[in-house]
Amino acid sequence: MVLSFSRTLLGLLFVVAGTLHFRVPEVYEQIMPPYLPLHRELVYLSGASEIAGGLGLLPRRTRRIAGGGLILVLIAVWPANLQMLLDARAAQQPLWWVALLWARLPLQVVLIAWVWRASNSSSERER
Numbered sequence: 491m492v493l494s495f496s497r498t499l500l501g502l503l504f505v506v507a508g509t510l511h512f513r514v515p516e517v518y519e520q521i522m523p524p525y526l527p528l529h530r531e532l533v534y535l536s537g538a539s540e541i542a543g544g545l546g547l548l549p550r551r552t553r554r555i556a557g558g559g560l561i562l563v564l565i566a567v568w569p570a571n572l573q574m575l576l577d578a579r580a581a582q583q584p585l586w587w588v589a590l591l592w593a594r595l596p597l598q599v600v601l602i603a604w605v606w607r608a609s610n611s612s613s614e615r616e617r
Contacts, residue, residue: 493607493608493611496604496607496608497547497548497553497608497609497611498548500544500547500604500605500608501544501545501546501547501548501608502544503544504540504541504543504544504547504560505540505541505544505545507537507540507544508536508537508538508539508540508541508542508543508544509537509541510537511533511534511536511537511538511540512534512537515530515533515534515537518533518536518537518570519533521570521571521573521574521577522570522573523569523570523572523573524573526569536563536566536567539559539560539563540560540563542556542559543556543557543559543560543563544556544560546559547560547605547608547609553608553609553610553611554609554610556609557605557606557608557609557610558609560605560609561602561605561606564598564601564602564605565598565602567598568595568598571591571594571595571598572595574591574594575588575591575592575594575595578591
């Protein structure tokens with residue numbers, strides 16, 4: 491039951507996050523590394539991937555493929571998190587903000603672990 495709640499919460503988190511990519515794409519475009527092309531298109535692609543992955547975590551049949559896809563998305567968006575930190579440091583943002591952005595980088599690893607666990611459950615009760 492705890493894993494089911496955790497998976498549902500995680501799925502909802504990704505659906506909401508993905509939806510925000512379509513509601514306020516300019517926010518995500520601002521943190522895109524300059525070496526990447528097609529910023530708006532990549533924002534939409536990552537948003538759609540997050541929505542699909544979040545929904546895919548819910549049914550057992552699609553859980554593993556959705557988890558794998560979400561892990562790839564989390565790895566793919568890591569450069570944007572790094573870019574956000576670099577930009578904040580260059581703009582001499584407040585120290586507390588820069589510290590939060592530093593903390594966000596390893597948070598991707600925590601999210602990857604959460605997705606892995608939620609998508610690879612072998613609980614007998616869930617079969």
